[in-house]
Amino acid sequence: MLRQSSRYWRLAGLAALLAGLLGPAGAALAAEPIKIGVTIAMSPPGSVSQGTQVRDGTDVAVKMINDAGGVLGRPIELVYEDTQGLPEKARAAVEKLITSDHVVALTGEHQSSNVLAEIEVAHRYHIPYINVNGWADAIREKGYVEVFNPNNYNTRVAVAMAAAMKALGAKRVIAFCENTDYGVGLAKGLGEQLKAAAPEIDYKYETLDRAGKDFLPALLPLRANPPDAVVEIMLPPAAYIVLNQLYEQGIAPSAKTWLYDASGIADYPDFWQNVGDGAKDMIVFGLYHPKMAMPELGKKVAAAYTAKTKNEPSRLLFQAADGFFVLAEAIKAAGSTDPDAMIKALEGIKWTGTRGEISFSSEKSGYRYHQWIDIPYVTFQITGVKQPMADTNLVQEAGKPLDVGKLQKPAM
Amino acid sequence: MLSLSLSLDLLVNGLIIGLFYALMAIGLSLIFGILRIVNFAHGEFYMVGAYAYTLIALAFGLSPWLTLPLAFAAGAAVGFVVERLLMRPLYAGYTSWGLMKDEYAVIVTFGLSLLLINLVDKVVGPYGYRGPSLVQVSRIALGPIMISGHRLIAAAVALLVIVAVALFIRYSFWGRQIRAVAQNRLGASLAGIDTAKASAIVFALAGGLAALAGALLSPIFNPTPDVGVFPAIKSYVIVVLGGMGSIPGSILASLMLGVLESFGAVYISYDYRDTFGLAILILFLLFRPQGLFGEREREV
Numbered sequence: 001m002l003r004q005s006s007r008y009w010r011l012a013g014l015a016a017l018l019a020g021l022l023g024p025a026g027a028a029l030a031a032e033p034i035k036i037g038v039t040i041a042m043s044p045p046g047s048v049s050q051g052t053q054v055r056d057g058t059d060v061a062v063k064m065i066n067d068a069g070g071v072l073g074r075p076i077e078l079v080y081e082d083t084q085g086l087p088e089k090a091r092a093a094v095e096k097l098i099t100s101d102h103v104v105a106l107t108g109e110h111q112s113s114n115v116l117a118e119i120e121v122a123h124r125y126h127i128p129y130i131n132v133n134g135w136a137d138a139i140r141e142k143g144y145v146e147v148f149n150p151n152n153y154n155t156r157v158a159v160a161m162a163a164a165m166k167a168l169g170a171k172r173v174i175a176f177c178e179n180t181d182y183g184v185g186l187a188k189g190l191g192e193q194l195k196a197a198a199p200e201i202d203y204k205y206e207t208l209d210r211a212g213k214d215f216l217p218a219l220l221p222l223r224a225n226p227p228d229a230v231v232e233i234m235l236p237p238a239a240y241i242v243l244n245q246l247y248e249q250g251i252a253p254s255a256k257t258w259l260y261d262a263s264g265i266a267d268y269p270d271f272w273q274n275v276g277d278g279a280k281d282m283i284v285f286g287l288y289h290p291k292m293a294m295p296e297l298g299k300k301v302a303a304a305y306t307a308k309t310k311n312e313p314s315r316l317l318f319q320a321a322d323g324f325f326v327l328a329e330a331i332k333a334a335g336s337t338d339p340d341a342m343i344k345a346l347e348g349i350k351w352t353g354t355r356g357e358i359s360f361s362s363e364k365s366g367y368r369y370h371q372w373i374d375i376p377y378v379t380f381q382i383t384g385v386k387q388p389m390a391d392t393n394l395v396q397e398a399g400k401p402l403d404v405g406k407l408q409k410p411a412m
Numbered sequence: 413m414l415s416l417s418l419s420l421d422l423l424v425n426g427l428i429i430g431l432f433y434a435l436m437a438i439g440l441s442l443i444f445g446i447l448r449i450v451n452f453a454h455g456e457f458y459m460v461g462a463y464a465y466t467l468i469a470l471a472f473g474l475s476p477w478l479t480l481p482l483a484f485a486a487g488a489a490v491g492f493v494v495e496r497l498l499m500r501p502l503y504a505g506y507t508s509w510g511l512m513k514d515e516y517a518v519i520v521t522f523g524l525s526l527l528l529i530n531l532v533d534k535v536v537g538p539y540g541y542r543g544p545s546l547v548q549v550s551r552i553a554l555g556p557i558m559i560s561g562h563r564l565i566a567a568a569v570a571l572l573v574i575v576a577v578a579l580f581i582r583y584s585f586w587g588r589q590i591r592a593v594a595q596n597r598l599g600a601s602l603a604g605i606d607t608a609k610a611s612a613i614v615f616a617l618a619g620g621l622a623a624l625a626g627a628l629l630s631p632i633f634n635p636t637p638d639v640g641v642f643p644a645i646k647s648y649v650i651v652v653l654g655g656m657g658s659i660p661g662s663i664l665a666s667l668m669l670g671v672l673e674s675f676g677a678v679y680i681s682y683d684y685r686d687t688f689g690l691a692i693l694i695l696f697l698l699f700r701p702q703g704l705f706g707e708r709e710r711e712v
Contacts, residue, residue, distance in 0.1 A: 043533055
């Protein structure tokens with residue numbers, strides 16, 4: 001008896017010593033993990049380019065949290081599911097994550113059509129959902145209490161684009177959008193904003209298949225009568241092909257026609273291996289630029305990401321990291337993983353993330369519901385082939401108007 | 413409103429796309445002619461060529477003109493191996509078409525397609541790559557027509573290869589043997605023709621042609637693992653339109669489909685571009701099921 005008791009105390013002493021040596025991180029590792037579901041496109045036809053950046057951004061953020069001891073003394077475990085960019089697969093993935101993996105919250109999704117499919121399931125099971133990159137206003141208009149949007153939204157881009165088209169003095173504008181909720185929603189949104197801000201501009205949009213390859217027949221009619229600006233509202237890989245084909249046909253960018261990228265794809269790691277001369281002189285709506293002022297957390301995430309991947313940071317990296325960080329903050333504030341407590345904590349959150357102070361609007365109408373309204377954005381122009389982001393021409397700083405005088409018009 | 417310069421643009425671009433479709437469809441047609449199976453992995457031969465061309469050129473800094481035959485060789489090698497390893501059970505030990513296991517070919521080629529797509533996705537990665545252009549001239553103006561330098565040169569290469577293949581099938585020793593096997597496998601076998609070798613040559617040629625199409629188009633349609641899916645679907649339509657197993661039919665149907673899609677996208681709707689071929693296919697199946705140059709009866 002005595003010997004048993006003595007062994008017990010020796011083991012307990014050893015455990016205490018180990019716990020002391022490992023500190024809070026060790027304690028967190030020993031505790032039951034908190035599972036978070038992450039849905040991304042890891043294979044075609046989804047945008048794998050986006051999915052990979054979201055995965056890297058989420059991984060970086062989770063490592064930072066786990067290294068610091070986790071949340072509520074528990075480590076975070078991510079459970080990834082590949083949606084292939086297909087709403088039906090996305091819906092099934094979320095169903096599995098909730099019912100089989102028992103995740104307490106969801107994040108990661110980066111395509112609007114998928115977000116729209118996934119939030120139906122999250123809403124049914126009352127699980128908090130962070131929309132990382134679904135821009136479609138329709139996501140917010142659903143009014144689901146579980147869904148929070150610390151990312152960009154179509155109305156914000158449409159307002160920015162309409163102001164840019166007006167500032168450029170364009171008389172005729174044509175948009176090419178992909179056939180998704182995001183693409184068509186943004187193209188329509190631009191039309192509405194132009195009607196309000198610059199009714200003199202003649203605007204139309206054409207829908208292109210996001211799985212398509214040859215867009216020439218849709219572009220050729222512009223050659224004889226080029227517009228003043230072409231707006232591209234597509235995601236890779238189709239977006240890259242459209243940019244190349246617009247350039248090969250001499251349509252845009254040209255001395256007559258501005259090319260405006262509304263999707264913010266110029267900072268994607270595979271951008272320059274897919275787009276050549278066609279990107280030179282392109283004007284880009286950007287959610288990140290190396291010259292933007294960033295909070296300390298943003299700088300740390302950027303450094304960790306570059307150390308891990310050797311790539312330049314991109315906007316999706318920060319969006320993905322913030323998507324996870326706000327969840328972690330909500331769990332901390334709630335003191336538990338109870339959905340109602342987490343939702344309440346998210347509704348009251350005021351927290352400085354990687355891009356600025358994040359808070360969610362409580363206005364229950366339209367696109368503003370549970371939206372971080374004042375997302376910072378910039379506009380920049382690419383002035384050389386294979387140009388690093390830091391060398392691009394920043395023509396609109398966050399919160400300031402577009403400075404048209406800084407733009408460089410293509411020579412031919 | 414029909415503008416002359418736009419119509420010329422559409423015609424030329426439709427014909428060029430048609431030439432690339434033809435490179436794909438000829439191989440598919442040859443395979444059907446000799447083995448009477450539909451190769452569901454044909455799009456992946458195209459993908460192999462697109463990746464081989466792009467990755468070899470980028471990794472080793474080779475001239476695209478040197479890389480082009482390597483892409484053809486890669487596709488031909490894959491085609492040859494597929495025939496040797498996976499297609500032989502279709503006819504080995506059998507002398508009658510009736511005994512061939514058609515469902516086996518469907519399952520095997522479909523499985524092969526999925527395997528190759530996922531293999532490339534995992535090994536090479538999901539990111540797209542743009543292949544190097546054959547010429548460094550971005551645009552060439554031919555009167556009112558503007559065309560990318562690479563597209564024009566690639567179309568010329570495709571045309572030359574199509575002519576060479578047609579001459580090979582028509583006049584060469586092995587071309588005649590392939591035609592004999594396509595007409596009557598048992599009869600050709602009785603006449604002393606090595607039908608297994610003919611099948612292997614056809615698969616290698618089909619793989620090489622599809623890979624060449626992929627290589628030529630890689631600077632235009634940046635390769636991704638699923639890049640071969642759409643061209644393969646077009647090829648199935650073309651083979652039926654042209655007449656199953658008919659090479660001239662496949663070439664004509666390819667050019668027709670390219671031009672139809674080009675004009676239809678502008679004058680009807682771009683949204684329905686991929687459905688034009690299917691609509692024509694339904695009409696053919698209703699009123700001329702044997703296609704443009706197909707035969708109503710093949711048995712002798």
